Amino acid sequence: MFKNFGRVSAVAAAFILLLVAGRASAQIVIDPNETTIPFGLQCNEIWTDAGLDLKFVPTNASDACPGICVFEPIPNAVSMLGRLVVDLTDVPGLILSVAVDVEPFCAPGCTRAFVYENGVVIDSTANATSPNYQTLTVQAGPNLVDEFVVSGCETFVHEIRITVATANGVEDVAWPARLDVGAPAPNPFSRETSVALSLREAGRVRLTVYDVRGTRVRATTEQLAAGIHTLTWDGRTDAGIRAPGGVYFCDVSTGAETARRKVVLVR
Structure with missing residues (x-):
């Protein structure tokens, strides 16, 4: 993930x-x-x-x-x-x-x-x-x-x-106070979609996917180091079943902060 x-x-x-x-x-x-x-x-x-x-x-x-x-x-x-x-x-x-x-x-x-x-x-x-x-x-x-x-x-x-x-690469790039999440790509998607995640500090990060009714579809939690990571949703539920096509919301949370991104799954 x-x-x-x-x-x-x-x-x-x-x-x-x-x-x-x-x-x-x-x-x-x-x-x-x-x-x-x-x-x-x-x-x-x-x-x-x-x-x-x-x-x-x-x-x-x-x-x-x-x-x-x-x-x-x-x-x-x-x-x-x-x-x-x-x-x-x-x-x-x-x-x-x-x-x-x-x-x-x-x-x-x-x-x-x-x-x-x-x-x-x-x-x-x-x-x-x-x-x-x-x-x-x-x-x-x-x-x-x-x-x-x-x-x-x-x-x-x-x-x-x-x-x-940026002129001088990584060391000159400023970061968010703790969490920032990029746009999903590809979006719409048919197999999987990913977002870039930046963390200033190490910590536990939870990815939760909801459908338009607010029902949880997929959730996972992992301990991550400070830096850049990629979060990927493979379009499946917690049970491993392919989720139906439609609009979903991906919440990325550190506990203190949450960022929500909208994705469209095409079947």
């Missing part, structure tokens, strides 16, 4: 160490939902997640449905008709790409992602299908991008991942 990728030394912040195209990189993870978005937040008001400033603003002429700003935080996502803006100016290092997990409930092309440099669009993309869970990724390339935007009409926005190049 768990694969140890080694131990590193580091200090606190919101990064996961990765290797991208043969070079060291770090990933900042933002997870907008009812537990991270302040209660009563209004459009154009700023809040902070993972050390970055975010805000909801009205859509504009670049979006599928201009002139709207409506959002509702829900478990594991935010339901949105509008724009979610992430200020990237405080991101340390060179940004390589930004990915966002979305569930559009409107037509193809209604959910869009952009990265900007000084107000100029550097890259953009949109959903090709609907409705289904998918990832939109925009590339920053050599540009010094300073803003990421995801816009949607009847869209659930899940996790946002900002991949940053």
Whole structure:
């Protein structure tokens, strides 16, 4: 279930160490939902997640449905008709790409992602299908991008991942206070799916998989060293039976902290 990728030394912040195209990189993870978005937040008001400033603003002429700003935080996502803006100016290092997990409930092309440099669009993309869970990724390339935007009409926005190049490898990568969990991959999946896990301190880690009714499907606990690990679910229940296709939630817990990730099993 768990694969140890080694131990590193580091200090606190919101990064996961990765290797991208043969070079060291770090990933900042933002997870907008009812537990991270302040209660009563209004459009154009700023809040902070993972050390970055975010805000909801009205859509504009670049979006599928201009002139709207409506959002509702829900478990594991935010339901949105509008724009979610992430200020990237405080991101340390060179940004390589930004990915966002979305569930559009409107037509193809209604959910869009952009990265900007000084107000100029550097890259953009949109959903090709609907409705289904998918990832939109925009590339920053050599540009010094300073803003990421995801816009949607009847869209659930899940996790946002900002991949940053690091100059000096592992020792320069900052880590979470104790626990950080990456996005499942592949997702959707048919045989197995994995998530990257980073631990600042050694400890017991529990992986629990629930179905949409909240029924426990699979659970395992293991003692892990500080460092990077991979958690894999093989799509089976505690009894070893193949779980039916559908939506599942993977909770990774250290006891003090829990991170939840949504996966889709296809049979």
